[in-house]
Amino acid sequence: MNTLLQIENLKTILHTGNSPVRAVDGLSLTINKGETFALLGESGCGKSMTALSIMRLLPDTGEIQSGAVRLSGNDILQLPEASMRRIRGKLISMIFQEPMLSLNPVMTIADQINEVLKQHLRLSNEAAQHRIVELLEQVGIPDARRRMHEYSFQFSGGMKQRAMIAMALAGQPELLIADEPTTALDVTIQAQVLDLLRQIQQQNQMTILLITHDLGVVSEMAQVIAVMYAGEIVEQSPRERFFSQPAHPYSQQLFASLPAKQKRHQELAVISGTVPSLSQQFKGCRFADRCPHAFARCHDTVPQWHIIADNHSVRCHLYDTAAVPEQYRPAPDITLKTETAAQQLQTDRPLLQVNGLKVHFPIRKGLFKRVVGQVRAVDGVSLNIFAGKTLALVGESGCGKTTVGKSILQLIEPTAGNVRYNGHELVGMRRERLRPLRSDLQFVFQDPYSSLNPRMRIIDILQEGMNALNVDTPAVNIQASQPPLSREQAVDALLDCVGLPVEAKWRYPHEFSGGQRQRIAIARALAVNPSLLICDEPTSALDVSVQAQILNLLNTLQNDFGLAFLFITHNISVVEYLADEIAVMYLGRIVEYGRVDEVIDHPRHPYTQALLSAVPVINESSAAAMIKLKGDLPSPASPPAGCHFHPRCPHAMPVCNQSYPAASTISPTHYTHCYLYSQEHITRQHEH
Structure with a gap:
């Protein structure tokens, strides 16, 4: 394979404070054409700064001190800025981690994508408009022809990320740098985007540098994996070898931090401490202070690279057989949880009761801004949350999950329905009475930068x-x-x-x-x-080790103080680990509701089945066949008649487009809205 990108001894420093921060400290790697190379590591390890150094988009305080970045043999660090402008977007493109900071709030999505097309492809206006619609449809934007003329603030977090991906792909780059490209996406769109990236990669022999903390995505996408810690790479390996035998203690700790169903009664393993300050001069191994296997030499001698298998190398003293003592500290035990305050709580009456909640936004047009329709963001949601329990709310981006959370807190005024907290009706409550309850009900927003x-x-x-x-x-x-x-x-x-x-x-x-x-x-x-915390994708921006720390913290708070959670997320492994109950939402309505083990192990609604089949898994042997849904998520401004899911459902029947199905009880704690399980349909099946 031909080498496309070669980085040699790259050193990037940030001039902040009294001492320069060595964000990238002697990094070297080689990426072949058509290959997906994954860069793993905690926040603050220098992954994003590596990407910005390649693009030469460093902040004002940043400086590339030394090294070379060769693209097809040409050192782009030596090129003038005018030449780099022709390279960015065409030869190298980047999907940024936080789309809200990268999208221009005063330009429509179409105008922003059109900038790339005008700069690099010289398309006519008609061809450009057609290409914009095509790109937005490829990344799963519903009603793309209309929504392309909207602004970024009118998009949900996941839709902003998809627009950013469409913009990055517009110039058909040779190298795509994807910095957490699926962080804000639900699993079905994530699967669609990853499949799209694979297709484009195969068609154009595009190379991908994938920066992510999602090991499931890495397992599906990458051929080569490098683990980065404190400004340098500590392990590099082919995918199969890395997932079967991670070598560096840091890599092993990352795997131990992953939440999973089988760890529900355990504390997740957490890497103690934090990433060390990169403004210091390191004498030994940078991971030594956090490593469960560290011995004396780790603190005073810099480890060298050791080759442990074909193309698998690690920077660690443990693989220097002459230097390792017979005894070193073992890994800490993971202790089982004991009965907690949350488990002892009386849960006869829900802490929060939501009945028939609706949030409709008016669509206004014309000079006099007449109401010509309604966006049914939330259309009759009912749920209960008990003290000390966690309800997970999952579903595709744009289905109304965040609006449910905000309307519960009365940050958005509900159109109809009831929200009762601890016996108090919140809907219509006067502000002076609502204010004292604000400390009991708190919200963790999806985009921490904006909040x-x-x-x-x-x-x-x-x-x-x-x-x-x-x-x-x-x-x-x-x-x-x-x-x-x-x-x-x-x-x-x-x-x-x-x-x-x-x-x-x-x-x-x-x-x-x-x-x-x-x-x-x-x-x-x-x-x-707070007594109730509404968490809107609270771990989506976190790497797995910090995610484990936050999940353990939330578990501890729940166990010690009876804290209740409404956990809005697309991360099914987090749901399996943390939640007691799960509600699956589609186009403003809940389509399936039940205990986590019931819904995850025996999903009944076709949408739930498709959602779970799209979850990336590390163990490929346990992966279920992915159910590919036809079409796109309909617009909440004009939802389909009958069951909202029937245009995309592989099991749709004539009755599905006539009226919305009533709740079908699977068990006392599990129900779904689907004609496949209605009493009438079951009776007809028996008759035939």
Whole structure:
């Protein structure tokens, strides 16, 4: 295979503070044409900075100190900026991690994609419009011909990410750098996008540098995997070898951090500490302070590369047989959970009861802005959440999950329905009565960058809610044996709970990675002692080790304080590990509801079956055949008659397009809205 990209001893520094930050410190790698090369590692390890160095899109404080980046043999670090503009978008394109920061809020999606087409392909206006529609349809934007003329703020988080992917693919690049390309996507669209990337890769021999924390995606996509830690690569291996025998202790810890159904009664393994500051000079192994196998030499001698199999090499002293002592510290045990406060709670009456919730947004047109239709974002949702329990709400992007969460908190006024919290009816409640309940009900937003004030330091962000709602000490800090904490001590304890150093409180949101910002958002929500936490994709921006830490934290809070969660997510493995019940949502309505083991192990609704079949798995032998749905998610402005899913359903019958199916009870805790399980249909089957 021909080498497309070759990086030699790349060093990138950031001039911030008193000491320069060595974000990329001597990185070397080779990617062949048509290959998918995955770069794994925690937030703050330098993965995104590696991508920005290749693109030469470093921030003002960034500088490439030394090294070479050769694209088809040409060192692009030596090219003038005018030449780089012709390369970006055409030869090299990039899908950025946070689409809200990369999409222009004052330009329509069509105009932004058209910029790429005009710059690199010189298409006529008619051809460009056709190509834009084609690209948006490829990445799963419903009603693409209409929605291409909308702005990024009118798109959901997942749809913004899909628009960014369409823009990156517009110039038909030779090298696509994908920085967390499926982070904000639900599993069906993720499967569709990954399949699209594979097709384009095969057709055009496109090369992909995939930066991700999702090991399932890596297993499906990558041929070669490199693990990055603290600015350098510590392991590189072919896919099969890496997933069967990860060699570096850091790689092994990443696998141990993965949530799964079989770990429900266990604490997830967590890598202790945090990624070390990259402004320091390292004397030994950079992972030594967090490694369960570290011995004396690890702290004072830099490890060299060791080849342990064909194309599998690792930077670790454990593979220097002459240097490893006979005894070294074993890995920590994973302890089983004991009975908790949450399990002892009386759960006769739900903490939150939602009945017939509807949120319809008017569509206005014309000079006088007359209402010509309704967007039925939420169309009759009912659910119950008990104290100390977790309800997972899953479904495709744009189906109304986030709107459900916001309308429960009255951040969006419901059109109809009831929301009762602890006996209080929230719908229509006056603001002065609702305000005292705000500390009980908190929201962790999907996009941490947009929800954190960029002009406030972290200490002020965390104290803002405490001051507004008169909360003295967060519950996560309360210990009977300790005196009450000051506000600043409370902030320190919150940061420690979510795995951030205490000194982070003096910094601003833009100084953190995406995963670190999400941890700050979670800490802010916990600061006011909520009883119910609505989490909108709270771990989507986190790598697996930090995700494990957050899931353990949420579990601990639930067990110790009876905290209830409405967990909005597309990560099925997190649902299996954390949730007690699951509600599957499609186009504003819940189509299946039940205990997690019932729905995951025995899905009844065809949409649930398709959703679960699209989940990427590490163990390919356990993967079910993927159910490919026909067509796109319909627009909530004009949902199909009858069952909303029938135009895409492989089992659709004539009755499905006549009226919406009533709930069919599978068990006392499991029901679905589907004619396949209706009593009438079962009777007709028996008659025939």
